[in-house]
Amino acid sequence: MGVLEKIKEIEAEMARTQKNKATEHHLGSLKAKLAKLRNELLVEQQGSGGGGGEGFDVARLGDARVALIGFPSVGKSTLLGALTATESEAAAYEFTTLTCVPGTLRYRGCRIQVLDLPGIIEGAAHGKGRGREVIAVARNADAILIVLDAGKEGLNRHREILERELETVGIRLNKRPPDVTYKKKTTGGIRFAATVPLTKLGPDPEKLATQILREYRISNADILCREDITVDELVDVVVGNREYKPCLYFYNKIDTVTIEEVDQLARMPHSCVGSVAKNFNIAAPLEDDLLKTKLWEYLGLTRIYTKRKGQQPDLNDPVVLSKIRKGTTCKSLCMNVSTQMARDFNYALVWGKSAKHSPQRCGLNHQLADQDVVQVVTKTNKQQQQDKGYQAMVQGFSDKYHAKKKDAKSKKQGRLRR
Numbered sequence: 001m002g003v004l005e006k007i008k009e010i011e012a013e014m015a016r017t018q019k020n021k022a023t024e025h026h027l028g029s030l031k032a033k034l035a036k037l038r039n040e041l042l043v044e045q046q047g048s049g050g051g052g053g054e055g056f057d058v059a060r061l062g063d064a065r066v067a068l069i070g071f072p073s074v075g076k077s078t079l080l081g082a083l084t085a086t087e088s089e090a091a092a093y094e095f096t097t098l099t100c101v102p103g104t105l106r107y108r109g110c111r112i113q114v115l116d117l118p119g120i121i122e123g124a125a126h127g128k129g130r131g132r133e134v135i136a137v138a139r140n141a142d143a144i145l146i147v148l149d150a151g152k153e154g155l156n157r158h159r160e161i162l163e164r165e166l167e168t169v170g171i172r173l174n175k176r177p178p179d180v181t182y183k184k185k186t187t188g189g190i191r192f193a194a195t196v197p198l199t200k201l202g203p204d205p206e207k208l209a210t211q212i213l214r215e216y217r218i219s220n221a222d223i224l225c226r227e228d229i230t231v232d233e234l235v236d237v238v239v240g241n242r243e244y245k246p247c248l249y250f251y252n253k254i255d256t257v258t259i260e261e262v263d264q265l266a267r268m269p270h271s272c273v274g275s276v277a278k279n280f281n282i283a284a285p286l287e288d289d290l291l292k293t294k295l296w297e298y299l300g301l302t303r304i305y306t307k308r309k310g311q312q313p314d315l316n317d318p319v320v321l322s323k324i325r326k327g328t329t330c331k332s333l334c335m336n337v338s339t340q341m342a343r344d345f346n347y348a349l350v351w352g353k354s355a356k357h358s359p360q361r362c363g364l365n366h367q368l369a370d371q372d373v374v375q376v377v378t379k380t381n382k383q384q385q386q387d388k389g390y391q392a393m394v395q396g397f398s399d400k401y402h403a404k405k406k407d408a409k410s411k412k413q414g415r416l417r418r
Helices: 003-016 021-047 076-084 128-140 150-156 158-168 205-215 231-239 259-266 290-299 330-337 339-343 381-385 390-417
Strands: 064-069 101-107 110-116 143-149 171-173 180-184 190-194 221-225 243-245 247-252 271-273 301-306 319-322 345-351 360-362 372-378
Touching: 003 021, 021 205, 021 231, 064 076, 064 128, 064 290, 076 101, 076 110, 101 290, 128 158, 128 171, 143 150, 143 158, 143 290, 150 158, 150 247, 150 259, 158 171, 180 231, 190 205, 205 221, 205 231, 247 290, 259 271, 271 290, 301 330, 319 330, 330 339, 330 345, 330 372, 339 345
Parallel strands: 064 110, 064 143, 143 247, 171 243, 190 221, 247 271, 301 372
Antiparallel strands: 101 110, 180 221, 301 319, 345 360, 345 372
């Protein structure tokens, strides 16, 4: 029996099993087996790759990356042109786009890379219709923009199908990682503890957690739960390869449905309605509109203006930080500019919304707000000499200098011998 047959058998058993307190342990064990088989299927598909055709290897550019995902002929290529002024082939037939087409959205001084991906179909998680390549790009994106056809959503339920396909490959949409500490050990057995009452893991959460760990052949581990989690979240923690992505659903072609249906779609969570053809909630690439504003919120970008001592801040070239990538602290700002600045950081003077008074003297862990002005003050030579790792750092610089000098000398002697 192959992996796909095993997955279908477990899904059928879960469907016919009643959910009650007596079957919670059995369902938890089945969910753990299902997650394990899906991981094995993904590994098999990655290992058996190497087929022909163009790949989706696109260089990461800009301050953030957004992937456009949706069924064929929902308007993804037209939306890419409206957002970035990039020409992507669009036609009245399905599967017009056969590879990844990148574009750059310039908004509020930031550069956002938008990727137009081929349309996916049901079963994409198992490799149908180049679904594996599309989903691989989605795992590497900072946010996902799912494009849906408002006229077809009522009957086809495309939103639920896409959510299920992404959930199958370990992409969690609009969720955060559970507050659970999980650590594997070599000895000591399984220790389970919780700081809050666990109401979703049955009458005996420790027994259920032990059963799930044994499905993965783990006999020694520590688990500490700081929130009330479900069985699926516990399995995600144990597996450890889940991606948590912000996702915005854009319902296109609202000019083909009634105003009541538009109102119903607009009230759905994490949703935005519009029409690219009629310019509803979609403006020109350099103009502001509702979709760009929503994308900005979901990406969590923060613009920081830097200044030197005694000079005006540079308001033309901000440093863009992202909550999804490196965070929005003073340390993230220093690491974005230079690792040497982070190493020699003394304090920062901050003007703006995040400061209690202007200027406020802050440390590395201070959370910055959008359009803050920051002046970083580095340590003096005397302060650097008092650091613990100063001697090792100086010795490292000296070794690099002498090695470079010796290499240049040997090259010069080699040229003279010729």
